[in-house]
Amino acid sequence: MINQNPFEVIEEIYEEHYTYLRNFLIGLTKSYDIADDIIQELFAKILTDPSRVQQVTYMKSWLVKAAKNTLLDHYKKRKPALFHDESVIESLLIENQRQL
Template identity: 50%
Template sequence: MKKRESPFEVIEDIYNKHYQYLLNFLLSFTSDKQLAEDIIQEVFSKMLLQPEKVLLINNFKSFLVRSAKNRLIDHFRKKKPSLFKDDQEIENLMVDQYSTNQFVEFSEINEILLKLPSKYSFVIIARDYHGYSYQEISDFLDISLVNVKSRIFRARKLFLKYYHEVNKGG
């Protein structure tokens, strides 16, 4: 019979198993390796405050990604609060019906944005909804201007692909 691991041993195992994945995930949003490492440390520090709750988690990878992403968003909110004036703004995303030939339902937009990788949905929302310049997005994400333009191009292309898939039946 295998001895049951303590929560601290489970946390250590999770850290060793998922550290590199989390680091790569965070580096897809920011080129600041120190920031990415700090966020990972924050995620695991919080887990250590209530180690017994770790035993209740079913999917560690999903939990870690969500926690790291939320911490990164919190960091950006503190760094550049004007981008996140209203916490509900992204969730209540609407397309201005005057800027498009065809009105797109909120539920369709939300469905499509959820399908996009986060690095793409973020730049679409920042550029097309909030109206931030390429340079502002570059500064905010700490990535090159060329990378921002490339992400926006790919994001729009992928968005249209998913849009057509969603509307195939209709």
């Protein structure tokens, strides 16, 4: 992975984890469109700084955390007044995940 082109590495990561991330995000958002938007935004961030993934040991866990943070950012941009308290957001996501 170290000697590979970073964009090829990112493409491999995308292909390997896309389905899992999409299902995870659909479970949280109940929306295919939002899930796809979050994945697109996440990988756009990764593509702007490919060095982010070079030091990751557990890729799936890192991607899930990054996807969750990207989702939180997405909701904060759309409804900033509703999300002043980050613990409320976290508890809503956790509760939503438990209901699945």
